Amino acid sequence: MPHILDGKKVAQKLKEQLKVEIDNIKLKFKRVPGLAVIQVGNVAASSVYVKAKTKAANEVGINVFDHHLKDTIEQGELLNLINQLNNHNDVDGILVQLPLPKSFNEQKILDSITPEKDADGFHPINVGKLSISQKNDENLLIPCTPFGCLLLLKELNIDLVGKNAVVIGRSNIVGKPMAQLLIKESCTVTIVHSKTVDIEKICKKADILIAAIGKPELVNKNWVKDGAIVIDVGINRIKLNENKSKLVGDVFFNEVKENTMAISPVPGGVGPMTIACLLRNTTTSCKNRLA
Ligand code: GUN
Numbered sequence: 001m002p003h004i005l006d007g008k009k010v011a012q013k014l015k016e017q018l019k020v021e022i023d024n025i026k027l028k029f030k031r032v033p034g035l036a037v038i039q040v041g042n043v044a045a046s047s048v049y050v051k052a053k054t055k056a057a058n059e060v061g062i063n064v065f066d067h068h069l070k071d072t073i074e075q076g077e078l079l080n081l082i083n084q085l086n087n088h089n090d091v092d093g094i095l096v097q098l099p100l101p102k103s104f105n106e107q108k109i110l111d112s113i114t115p116e117k118d119a120d121g122f123h124p125i126n127v128g129k130l131s132i133s134q135k136n137d138e139n140l141l142i143p144c145t146p147f148g149c150l151l152l153l154k155e156l157n158i159d160l161v162g163k164n165a166v167v168i169g170r171s172n173i174v175g176k177p178m179a180q181l182l183i184k185e186s187c188t189v190t191i192v193h194s195k196t197v198d199i200e201k202i203c204k205k206a207d208i209l210i211a212a213i214g215k216p217e218l219v220n221k222n223w224v225k226d227g228a229i230v231i232d233v234g235i236n237r238i239k240l241n242e243n244k245s246k247l248v249g250d251v252f253f254n255e256v257k258e259n260t261m262a263i264s265p266v267p268g269g270v271g272p273m274t275i276a277c278l279l280r281n282t283t284t285s286c287k288n289r290l291a
Helices: 007-029 044-060 075-086 106-112 124-132 144-154 175-184 199-203 253-259 270-290
Strands: 034-040 063-069 093-096 164-168 188-192 208-211 229-232 236-239 245-248
Touching: 007 044, 007 144, 007 270, 034 044, 034 075, 034 270, 044 063, 044 270, 063 075, 075 093, 075 106, 093 270, 124 175, 144 175, 144 229, 144 270, 164 175, 164 199, 175 188, 175 208, 188 199
Parallel strands: 034 063, 034 093, 164 188, 164 208, 208 229
Antiparallel strands: 236 245
16 A cells, blocks of 8 residues: 655644744744745735645744735836845745746846745755755755655655656756755656656656646656655646536546555645745744844
């Protein structure tokens, strides 16, 4: 039987630890970590994520500064807001929910967040730090989804050294930072993507397979080696009929799961871990700023 990687449970455990840390910060410094959450426009999926992030932050005692802006605002107004938050002493983390409306230069916006408050770990300084840092640098701000995937893997208590890891997807948010984290664990890492030749054959060699390509149930049993560990980052809504839809991952879970050592479900796998890691980054920013 495969081990089903229960992201809700692991995220809850991390949140309990963060609560204790935040209580200690409160006792010692008479304040709590603050997270500014910026959403521009009303993309439905973004609203769901922002709501979930805000709720989770409140649960662990993080103070949320909510900034929901109309999609008609100018880029300059958003840059001004970020500048204010960069200088606001009670704000330790700043998150700009992506994607931004097409008229915005996303990278320019991410670059304007001061690296010390970069709750997503997307600023070039933090991307660079992740790539050159030692394995256990606790002060790093690490992109939340790949960090959550790594923590799920660690739950298995297996030796990751020398394992053949294949990451499907080369995004800045997941694929590339995931590869960096796995390299730090001394895995042998391959990134495959939409233009890769023989993608199935390469995936089939993976001891650890991370699917972050955004294609519903693309990864079937022909892609997965017997006994592999499979982490599914995909969150895809598919229509069942006129009135009904459901969430599925990038992995064809029911077909793939039987032959795996461990597999993460969708929902209830990586999703809750992403949110817990955002809270971890905010707490880390706060600790770094108070040190
Ligand atoms: N959109 C999709 N994933 C993410 C994420 O991890 N952070 C932000 N800010 N936006 C996202």
